[in-house]
Amino acid sequence: MPTRIVLVRHARPVLPEFGVPDSDERPLKLEGLASARDLVPRLVGYAPVAVLSSPLLRAVQTVTPAAEALGLDMVTWPELREWRSGLVPSADFVAQCLHSWANPGSAHGDGESLDELTARADKALARIAEEYPDATVLVGSHGMFVSRALLAAGHHADMKFLHAMPMPAIYEMTR
Secondary structure, eight states: OOOEEEEEEOOOBOOOOTTSOOOTTOOBOHHHHHHHHHHHHHHHTTOOSEEEEOSSHHHHHHHHHHHHHHTOOEEEOGGGSOOOOOOOOOTTHHHHHHHHHHSTTOOSTTSOOHHHHHHHHHHHHHHHHHHSTTSEEEEEEOHHHHHHHHHHTTOOOOHHHHHHOOSSEEEEEEO
16 A cells, blocks of 8 residues: 655745745744644544654644644654745745746755755655555645645646645645
8 A cells, every 4th residue: 555645735824024034933824723723623534644744833833733633743854844945025926936837947046946846845755655654644834845746746736726725735645
């Protein structure tokens, strides 16, 4: 039996400030915290043996209620973090992201390219399958990471898909 990986995009966070590098400690809004609690019955229903998360606070806050309900430790893996885009939140952020999707090998400043993110996501999925064979694992992460992980697994994802992705969102795959 293959490993079932349940990717969970974080719930609604506090928005980043324009002109300031994004913070790993940006939390969920109150509405996002409520959504995370509302996810618990659905996530518990997957009967995971582990709950992993990006170390960014908004992802941790999204999957922690399910981990607590399951009596499991929530473990952070740095490779599950959001895209290190090299971009600062701004009015033209979406245009710059569209450019990255059209040119996935290019990077902004010292950020990683989308091709590099896809490779990182693929390695993370492989590591999950290796460490948790024949089991189900919940993975808390971010929209761009989830999109690129789905691409790495052979599914369709593009900028339109990313923009339509709800917060929170759940995607299931096997590896």
